[in-house]
Amino acid sequence: MSTQAQDAGPARATHPRALAIEARDLVKTYPKGVRALDGLSFTVQEGTIFGLLGPNGAGKSTTVKILTTLAQADSGSASVARLDVRAQAAAVRRAIGVVAQRSGADPTATGRENLLLSGRIQGLRGRELGRRADELLDRFDLAGAAGRMVRTYSGGMQRRLDVAMGLIHRPEVLFLDEPTAGLDPESRSAMWDEIARLSAGEGLTILLTTHYLEEADRLASQLAIVECGRVVAAGSPDELKARLRGDAVHVELAVPGDPAQLDAVLRQVPEVREVSVTGTQLSARADDGATTLPALLIALERAGISVHGIAAARPSLDDVYLRYAGRRFAEAEEPASAASQPAQPAQNPSGGTR
Amino acid sequence: MTAIAAHTTWMTQRQLKALVRQPAYLIIQFIQPAIWLFLFGSLFRKVAELPGFGAPSYLDYLVPGVVVMSALSTSMWSGMTVLEEIDRGIMDRFLVLPLRRSAIINASVVMQSIGTVIQSLIIIGLGLAAGAHYPGGAVGLLVLLVVSVLVAVVFSALSNTIGMLARERETIIGLSVFLLLPLTFLSTAFMAPALMPHWMRIVADCNPVNWALEAARAAMSADPDWARVAAQGGGLLALAVGVTALSVLTFRAYQKSV
Numbered sequence: 001m002s003t004q005a006q007d008a009g010p011a012r013a014t015h016p017r018a019l020a021i022e023a024r025d026l027v028k029t030y031p032k033g034v035r036a037l038d039g040l041s042f043t044v045q046e047g048t049i050f051g052l053l054g055p056n057g058a059g060k061s062t063t064v065k066i067l068t069t070l071a072q073a074d075s076g077s078a079s080v081a082r083l084d085v086r087a088q089a090a091a092v093r094r095a096i097g098v099v100a101q102r103s104g105a106d107p108t109a110t111g112r113e114n115l116l117l118s119g120r121i122q123g124l125r126g127r128e129l130g131r132r133a134d135e136l137l138d139r140f141d142l143a144g145a146a147g148r149m150v151r152t153y154s155g156g157m158q159r160r161l162d163v164a165m166g167l168i169h170r171p172e173v174l175f176l177d178e179p180t181a182g183l184d185p186e187s188r189s190a191m192w193d194e195i196a197r198l199s200a201g202e203g204l205t206i207l208l209t210t211h212y213l214e215e216a217d218r219l220a221s222q223l224a225i226v227e228c229g230r231v232v233a234a235g236s237p238d239e240l241k242a243r244l245r246g247d248a249v250h251v252e253l254a255v256p257g258d259p260a261q262l263d264a265v266l267r268q269v270p271e272v273r274e275v276s277v278t279g280t281q282l283s284a285r286a287d288d289g290a291t292t293l294p295a296l297l298i299a300l301e302r303a304g305i306s307v308h309g310i311a312a313a314r315p316s317l318d319d320v321y322l323r324y325a326g327r328r329f330a331e332a333e334e335p336a337s338a339a340s341q342p343a344q345p346a347q348n349p350s351g352g353t354r
Numbered sequence: 355m356t357a358i359a360a361h362t363t364w365m366t367q368r369q370l371k372a373l374v375r376q377p378a379y380l381i382i383q384f385i386q387p388a389i390w391l392f393l394f395g396s397l398f399r400k401v402a403e404l405p406g407f408g409a410p411s412y413l414d415y416l417v418p419g420v421v422v423m424s425a426l427s428t429s430m431w432s433g434m435t436v437l438e439e440i441d442r443g444i445m446d447r448f449l450v451l452p453l454r455r456s457a458i459i460n461a462s463v464v465m466q467s468i469g470t471v472i473q474s475l476i477i478i479g480l481g482l483a484a485g486a487h488y489p490g491g492a493v494g495l496l497v498l499l500v501v502s503v504l505v506a507v508v509f510s511a512l513s514n515t516i517g518m519l520a521r522e523r524e525t526i527i528g529l530s531v532f533l534l535l536p537l538t539f540l541s542t543a544f545m546a547p548a549l550m551p552h553w554m555r556i557v558a559d560c561n562p563v564n565w566a567l568e569a570a571r572a573a574m575s576a577d578p579d580w581a582r583v584a585a586q587g588g589g590l591l592a593l594a595v596g597v598t599a600l601s602v603l604t605f606r607a608y609q610k611s612v
Contacts, residue, residue, distance in 0.1 A: 031611070068450045071612045093452040100450075102443025108372035120364055121451045149375070
């Protein structure tokens with residue numbers, strides 16, 4: 001799945017193992033006492049795509065804000081492009097490109113003007129700046145809309161402009177905070193192709209935050225699962241899946257199960273392990289899903305537990321998430337997106353023709 | 355220093371372009387003072403005939419009043435722009451760029467100044483066309499421009515500060531509507547101090563809008579009272595510096611709260 005990203009690894013042959021990002025024990029508490037980060041650590045190798053995966057409110061955006069010098073950690077340290085984010089903030093800002101969750105492009109300026117202003121602030125001048133802006137407008141398929149006010153752009157166009165603005169000065173490290181949130185499927189997959197190309201073709205280091213499992217699986221060569229301000233698991237998507245040993249078994253019960261009763265029933269099927277029950281959903285692991293299913297069905301039927309559906313599958317990142325975060329990804333999403341992100345719906349209408 | 359100047363220029367250009375692209379807003383901003391001038395000029399024309407008013411024509415008296423009132427009413431909306439830039443993420447994007455932080459505040463002050471000067475010149479021109487006299491000449495008018503810019507700086511910085519602190523449009527709208535008329539009418543904008551109730555005169559003495567008017571009228575008279583210009587104008591300048599410093603501190607606090 002993530003071959004493109006992995007191929008990009010050795011692109012910077014001079015420092016095969018140099019670290020582009022290093023975060024150590026980051027702690028950040030917001031005024032109301034919300035502990036956004038609780039000792040978060042990870043490292044990113046140069047020229048790779050690194051994914052921070054987690055539900056809304058897990059601390060991904062706070063991490064990006066600290067690494068991009070927008071916010072400061074209460075404790076812990078971090079370096080980006082071998083520069084300390086606190087002591088060398090100005091130099092870090094020249095070395096990075098940032099695409100935040102909220103667009104940040106000026107809606108009353110044209111696409112080209114937005115690019116030029118970013119470039120100027122990054123120190124580009126004159127014809128070099130003009131050439132670079134045109135090059136990026138072409139590349140992100142915005143040449144035709146370059147002279148139009150950003151206010152008239154669709155959600156996908158605006159996102160492409162955001163990425164172009166982040167790239168204008170050829171940064172060493174690009175931060176993409178939820179780059180495809182709110183995009184339609186077509187724009188999302190186009191954005192994925194572009195992100196993969198950036199890393200493969202130019203050896204750019206990319207830190208990507210996402211709450212789409214599919215996105216992390218497809219793009220990131222390494223990823224960290226973030227939950228409540230900490231990294232609960234890290235590795236390549238394949239490693240994380242392999243650590244689960246065996247196939248995922250999912251059973252949909254007719255009525256919400258009694259965990260104690262189910263536990264007793266499933267003990268009769270020794271191949272099944274790591275059982276967890278939430279409502280009518282029963283999840284477990286087995287070395288060989290196909291041969292385990294019949295035995296499992298028989299055991300459930302004998303105990304008088306009726307079943308709506310049963311399936312075995314190769315492990316997915318969703319299973320990885322369940323294993324390390326202790327709950328299904330979609331469940332983690334719901335309460336967080338409803339409660340802690342009231343700003344979310346308000347920023348979407350800018351998306352225009354979605 | 356040159357970097358600050360360059361960054362301030364870019365940030366100002368950006369806002370100027372945005373303003374020019376919203377012609378409706380621009381036209382309203384420049385027509386409204388003309389309406390004030392016409393409205394108050396017609397309504398209160400006979401006021402100048404009251405004994406003790408002390409000005410030969412009400413229009414002469416009115417022009418600085420409308421200039422300062424317009425500077426006040428326009429600048430109090432400044433926080434809306436700041437708020438919008440915060441909400442849209444534009445502010446945060448600038449903060450992760452190697453942009454001089456002071457350029458953001460500077461551009462806001464420069465924008466307000468440019469807008470106020472243009473607006474004031476239009477009012478002065480309209481006044482002239484309607485037959486107003488400016489016995490203080492060009493120097494007097496220059497003082498009027500300077501104090502109206504200072505009023506704009508004071509109240510835009512205040513509005514920006516409140517915008518960054520409250521982070522709500524409603525607060526800015528409410529405050530603008532709430533403050534505009536009291537600040538204007540508790541001053542000598544439309545009425546000579548000799549004809550104001552005693553308590554109102556005391557309140558007016560504490561009103562920075564009135565300091566601007568007193569300084570402007572002292573400089574615009576046939577026999578300018580420069581000591582008065584310096585005293586009232588100096589107080590206004592000190593306040594402008596103080597409120598701008600407050601907005602800079604609030605901006606720093608905002609950056610920490612991100």
